[in-house]
Amino acid sequence: MISLKRKTLIRVLIAEGILLAALSLLTLMIPTLFSSLLSFPLEQIALGMRSLSLTGTVGNGIAMLLIALSALIPLVFALRYPRGRDTLAERIALFVLALMLPVALYGILNPGMFYGKIPGGIESYERALRVFLSLSVWTVLILFIVLRLIRLFRNGNREQLFRYLRNILCVLCMYFTAQLVISLVVGILTPAGTQVTAAEFIHGLLNLAAVMVPLCWISWSACVCLPCWKQPPQKRRRALQTPPESSAA
Known part of the structure; x- marks a missing residue:
């Protein structure tokens, strides 16, 4: 797994925020092509x-x-x-993904295959169908990643576990950044004439704080707190391998 440095992490979060802001705008401006963030990029490919x-x-x-x-x-x-037996579940997830990916692409490409099978016709459910098929693929992919992480945690030593933990914190940073950007963009694009009550305003502030506080804490933890962040691997190995000096008699 690749460890992100502090500057690289900040750049990745900024790029992610710009990308998600653009996708949020596109879902509002071109709903026929960008029906949902969850459908990206399978919907556009199909x-x-x-x-x-x-x-x-x-x-x-x-x-x-x-x-x-x-x-x-x-x-x-x-x-x-x-x-091996340790990687059996991961390989099964990859085989399932190999089956689901073409099915999802064809289902988005040709939703007519579902005509007559859904009450009211597929026209009223086509957007939900795209989200469902895309989310099915994303779910299997996330399952594979989780299974791989569990195996790595089970077989890793202390140094590797710290490195994996830092990468997980970086992923959480990206998740909370996504939540923050999407909430802000949707809030900014709310029609100007919409009246917001005091309760809704307070609720919005609490939602913003609920995203900002974990994001700041996780970013600080990923960049500062973990021991494997402070020393390069070579120096850390030398420190672990060097025996303590015996005290003079």
Whole structure:
């Protein structure tokens, strides 16, 4: 796992904030192309393949071929993944991902396959369908990451555990940054004529504080508190390997 330095972490958080702010704007301005943040980027890839398939027989064949080839990405990882009982659950998750990825892409590309199976027609549920299919893929991918982290924590030594913990704190920083940016962008784009009561204003401030406080604390912990942050690995190994000097008699 890659450890982020302090400056790199700040840059990543800034880039993430800009990206999520742009995506939040696009979901409000172009809902037909950006229906939800949870659907990114599978929705845009599938809609691009839909445009390709509508160009004709050749374009449709290329789109179907790309959907089939999308399964090869997790499948190759699964086949090249280390063998053994410890990694069995992770490999199963990759195989499931290889099955779900083309199904999700085809379901977003061709929602007509669900006609007659949903009361009221698929038109009223197409946005929810895109979110559901995309979220299914994200869920399996997150499951694979969690299983891998559990195995690494189980087999790691003290130094590795500190490094993994710092990376997890960095991920939490990104999560809370996402929550903060999305809340602020949606609040700013609220219609100007909307009346906000005192209770709603206080509730909004509490939500903002609920995001800012953990973000500041986790950022401080990731950058300052963890012992593995303060020393480079070589110096830390030397400190661990150097025996204590015996006191003079």
